[in-house]
Amino acid sequence: MIAIALPKGRIAKDTLQVFSQVFGEEFCFDDRKLVLEKHGFRFMLVRSQDVATYVYHQAADIGVVGLDVLQEQPCSVMRLLDLGIGKCRVIVGEHRDTPIDYLKPKIKIATKMPNITLKHFSQKAIPIEIIKLYGSIELAPIVGLADGIVDIVETGDTMRQNNLIEVETILHSSAHLIANTNSFYEKKSQILHLCALIEKHLKL
Numbered sequence: 001m002i003a004i005a006l007p008k009g010r011i012a013k014d015t016l017q018v019f020s021q022v023f024g025e026e027f028c029f030d031d032r033k034l035v036l037e038k039h040g041f042r043f044m045l046v047r048s049q050d051v052a053t054y055v056y057h058q059a060a061d062i063g064v065v066g067l068d069v070l071q072e073q074p075c076s077v078m079r080l081l082d083l084g085i086g087k088c089r090v091i092v093g094e095h096r097d098t099p100i101d102y103l104k105p106k107i108k109i110a111t112k113m114p115n116i117t118l119k120h121f122s123q124k125a126i127p128i129e130i131i132k133l134y135g136s137i138e139l140a141p142i143v144g145l146a147d148g149i150v151d152i153v154e155t156g157d158t159m160r161q162n163n164l165i166e167v168e169t170i171l172h173s174s175a176h177l178i179a180n181t182n183s184f185y186e187k188k189s190q191i192l193h194l195c196a197l198i199e200k201h202l203k204l
Contacts, residue, residue, distance in 0.1 A: 002041050002190055005055055005063035007048035011086040011175050015064050016043070018083070022197050052077055052178065061183035062191060068152060068173040072113045078179040081195050084202060086175040090116060092167040093149045093159055095141040100148040100167065102126060110140035111150035120150070120170050138162045 006012040016027040019041075029036045029045065036043040046054055051065040052075040064083065068090050090113065094100045100107055110131040111117045121128045131146050138159055140146035148167070153159060156166060177195065184191055 001037075002062065002187060002194070003060045004041055004043050005046050005051045005060035005065075006043055007051050007065060007069075008045050009048070011048070011064060011066070012045060014085040015083070015175070018085075018198060018201060022201050049073065055178055055180050055183075058180045058183055060180070061187060062177060062179045062194075064175050064177055066173050066175055068113070068116070068171060070176065070178070071171060071173075072115050074115075076181070078181055078184055079176050080179050080191070081177040081199060083175045083177055083198070086173075088152050088154045088173050089169050090171040090173060091151065091153055091169050092120075093138070093141075093151060093153075093164045094147070094167055096163045096165050098141065098147075104147070107148065108146040109148050109150055110137055110146035112137065113150055113152075116170060117150040138164055 006015055019027045023039055025039070027036065027038060034045045044054065044060060048065065048069055051063040052070060052073060054060040055063040055077050056075045062080070066086055068088070106127045106129050108129045108131055109117055109121070110133050112132065112134055114130045114132055117128070117130055131140065133140065137149045137151040140149055141164065142162060150170065153166070159166065177198070179191060
């Protein structure tokens with residue numbers, strides 16, 4: 001049995017769709033269930049931010065998680081495969097009418113990704129104050145809470161609708177298959193076989 005941690009939402013559905021196509025049978029969670037056991041796999045639905053934690057502590061052998069999450073919460077896990085799903089970008093954004101003033105002694109950046117944000121601006125030697133938010137990041141520059149934002153975007157529609165523009169891209173992200181190091185060596189043939197099947201499917 002291989003235990004797999006999946007992030008709740010679209011990435012979980014897309015991942016199960018890949019498994020359904022690879023194995024020729026439907027993989028689907030029953031309503032409100034958090035565990036699905038089928039075809040020698042135990043799938044677990046967890047919060048996206050918790051996937052790497054489950055894998056690191058070997059509660060799951062492998063997991064699917066966005067590269068942005070791995071960068072924000074560094075964890076000692078093995079990266080096996082880029083699944084090419086859940087594509088998005090981590091960007092710096094500002095209000096169209098009030099651009100970020102980089103000459104200020106310290107600029108305020110609203111984000112739910114403080115580690116990625118701090119690293120990015122530190123590399124540019126730009127002093128910042130991070131304002132940690134958990135949602136509606138785009139609102140911060142509109143109401144004057146922050147000078148700019150660091151956020152995840154897919155199409156950018158929400159930003160444009162709120163008169164925000166992208167200044168630069170920090171990171172291109174997509175969902176990656178990761179593994180616990182001990183699990184990988186204990187179940188190496190099974191995990192590598194699964195990777196080969198998925199990789200072959202992704203190339204079709």
